[in-house]
Amino acid sequence: MASGPRKPGKQKLSTRIAHAGRDRKLTQGGVNPVVQRASTVIVESAAKLFEPGGWTYGRHGTATHEALKQALVEVEDARHCALAASGLLACTVPFFALASSGSHVLVGDNVYGPTRRFCDRSLKRWGCEIEYFDTTIGAGVAKLIRPTTRLIFVESPGSMTFEIADAPAIATAAKAAGVVTVMDNTWSAGVFYKPLALGFDLSVQANTKYISGGADVINGSILTNREDLITKLKESIADLGINVAPDDAYLVLRGLRTLETRMERHQASGLEVARWLKTRPEVQRVLHPALEDDPGHALWKRDFTGASGLFGIVLKPASTKQVHAFLDALELFGLGFSYGGFESLAIHCDPQLKRTATKPAFGGPLIRLSVGLEDPADLIADLEQALAALG
Ligand SMILES: Cc1ncc(COP(=O)(O)O)c(C=O)c1O
Known part of the structure; x- marks a missing residue:
C-alpha cells in the first residue's frame, strides 16, 4: 500500500x-x-x-x-x-x-x-x-x-x-x-x-x-x-x-456518479437564493463563505473551488413564535435536519448551538437553508411568501 x-x-x-x-x-x-x-x-x-x-x-x-x-x-x-x-x-x-x-x-x-x-x-x-x-x-x-x-x-x-x-x-x-x-x-x-x-x-x-x-x-x-x-x-x-x-x-x-453536476447546480442556485436574501429587509445577515463580504471569504477563495447549497441566514430580531410562523409557511423547503439531497430544507439553528470556546452572537434567529435542485425562482418565491408570515 x-x-x-x-x-x-x-x-x-x-x-x-x-x-x-x-x-x-x-x-x-x-x-x-x-x-x-x-x-x-x-x-x-x-x-x-x-x-x-x-x-x-x-x-x-x-x-x-x-x-x-x-x-x-x-x-x-x-x-x-x-x-x-x-x-x-x-x-x-x-x-x-x-x-x-x-x-x-x-x-x-x-x-x-x-x-x-x-x-x-x-x-x-x-x-x-x-x-x-x-x-x-x-x-x-x-x-x-x-x-x-x-x-x-x-x-x-x-x-x-x-x-x-x-x-x-x-x-x-x-x-x-x-x-x-x-x-x-x-x-x-x-x-x-x-x-x-x-x-x-x-x-x-x-x-x-x-x-x-x-x-x-x-x-x-x-x-x-x-x-x-x-x-x-x-x-x-x-x-x-x-x-x-x-x-x-x-x-x-x-x-x-452525478455528484459534480449536482454540486454545480447546488452552488448556482444556493448563491442566487443567498444573494436575493441579502436584499431582504427581514434578513440581517447571510452566512455564506462565497459571498464577498463574508468573514471567511478570503480563505474560502484561496482554498475552495466552489460552494455547496448549504448556508445560513440571520433574521432581524424575532420571537420564536415568529420564526415558527416563517418556517411553517414554507411550502417547498421541508423542515428537516439534513442537507445535500435534491430537495430544499430549512431548520432553526439556535436551539442546537452548543459552544464553549466561542460566543457567536448573531443578534437574531439563525436559520439554515439547504438549497436543493428545484428551480431557484420557485424557491425564492417560496421564501418571499414565508417571510411575509414573520409579521
Ligand atoms: C457536518 C456533518 N458531519 C457528519 C454528519 C453525520 O452524518 P450522518 O447523518 O450520516 O451520521 C452530519 C449530518 O448532518 C453533518 O452535517
Missing part, C-alpha cells in the same frame, strides 16, 4: 467518477457493480482460509463496497478509503482509533452537534481530555497543542455557522508536533475542497448528504493518503464490527 500524496488523475473529476469502480470483476458485465449480499464467503482452498488480506467474510466488504471505495478516492484524490455505516461514525472512528486514556484532543467549537456529543459523552468516559477551540485561530492552534495531543478535528465551514478555518495553517502546526488532523469535509462533498492536498491527514464525508444526494441512505467514509492511518482505522472498524450494507453502498455509488 502506497503512502504520500496521490497525483490527481489525468481525466477530469466527472469522467473519473463516472468510470471508477467498474472493473468487469465488480460489474460482471453490467454498467453498475453487482449488489453482492454476503455473510459467508466460500474460500477456494484450505490454504487460503487464513491468507493475510484474503476476503473471507462479508463484514470485511464485498464487490459493491470495493466499487464504492474506488470511486470515493477519486473525489478527493486520496489513496485509501474506509467506509462507515454513517457520517457520524466516520467522524468518531478516528477518535476511537487514535486517542486513548490520557490523550488530549482539540475539537473545533463549531463541529456538528453529534460529533461534539460523542466527545463529551463517550470520549470523556474513556479518559480523554477534550478541548474545544475556535477554528478561525488558524496557526494559533500551535499554542494549544500539548505533548499528549493526539488529534485535531475541524469542520470547515462549520455546518451551522459557516466559519472557514485556515486548514493549511492548522495542518502545519499539527505536523510540526506530530498530531493527526481530521477534516469533516461534508459541506463541500469533496468536490470543492481537498483537505488532504492542504496538509490534513484525514478527510471525512457524511455520504448521507451530497455524495449520495437522494435523501435515502445513511453512510460515511474516511479518506487518507497515509497507510499507517488507514491500517489503524480499518483495525478499529474491524474491532467494532461495523458493517455497511451492500445495498447502502450501491445507493451511495449510484448518487456519486
Whole structure:
C-alpha cells in the first residue's frame, strides 16, 4: 500500500467518477457493480482460509463496497478509503482509533452537534481530555497543542455557522508536533475542497448528504493518503464490527456518479437564493463563505473551488413564535435536519448551538437553508411568501 500524496488523475473529476469502480470483476458485465449480499464467503482452498488480506467474510466488504471505495478516492484524490455505516461514525472512528486514556484532543467549537456529543459523552468516559477551540485561530492552534495531543478535528465551514478555518495553517502546526488532523469535509462533498492536498491527514464525508444526494441512505467514509492511518482505522472498524450494507453502498455509488453536476447546480442556485436574501429587509445577515463580504471569504477563495447549497441566514430580531410562523409557511423547503439531497430544507439553528470556546452572537434567529435542485425562482418565491408570515 502506497503512502504520500496521490497525483490527481489525468481525466477530469466527472469522467473519473463516472468510470471508477467498474472493473468487469465488480460489474460482471453490467454498467453498475453487482449488489453482492454476503455473510459467508466460500474460500477456494484450505490454504487460503487464513491468507493475510484474503476476503473471507462479508463484514470485511464485498464487490459493491470495493466499487464504492474506488470511486470515493477519486473525489478527493486520496489513496485509501474506509467506509462507515454513517457520517457520524466516520467522524468518531478516528477518535476511537487514535486517542486513548490520557490523550488530549482539540475539537473545533463549531463541529456538528453529534460529533461534539460523542466527545463529551463517550470520549470523556474513556479518559480523554477534550478541548474545544475556535477554528478561525488558524496557526494559533500551535499554542494549544500539548505533548499528549493526539488529534485535531475541524469542520470547515462549520455546518451551522459557516466559519472557514485556515486548514493549511492548522495542518502545519499539527505536523510540526506530530498530531493527526481530521477534516469533516461534508459541506463541500469533496468536490470543492481537498483537505488532504492542504496538509490534513484525514478527510471525512457524511455520504448521507451530497455524495449520495437522494435523501435515502445513511453512510460515511474516511479518506487518507497515509497507510499507517488507514491500517489503524480499518483495525478499529474491524474491532467494532461495523458493517455497511451492500445495498447502502450501491445507493451511495449510484448518487456519486452525478455528484459534480449536482454540486454545480447546488452552488448556482444556493448563491442566487443567498444573494436575493441579502436584499431582504427581514434578513440581517447571510452566512455564506462565497459571498464577498463574508468573514471567511478570503480563505474560502484561496482554498475552495466552489460552494455547496448549504448556508445560513440571520433574521432581524424575532420571537420564536415568529420564526415558527416563517418556517411553517414554507411550502417547498421541508423542515428537516439534513442537507445535500435534491430537495430544499430549512431548520432553526439556535436551539442546537452548543459552544464553549466561542460566543457567536448573531443578534437574531439563525436559520439554515439547504438549497436543493428545484428551480431557484420557485424557491425564492417560496421564501418571499414565508417571510411575509414573520409579521
Ligand atoms: C457536518 C456533518 N458531519 C457528519 C454528519 C453525520 O452524518 P450522518 O447523518 O450520516 O451520521 C452530519 C449530518 O448532518 C453533518 O452535517
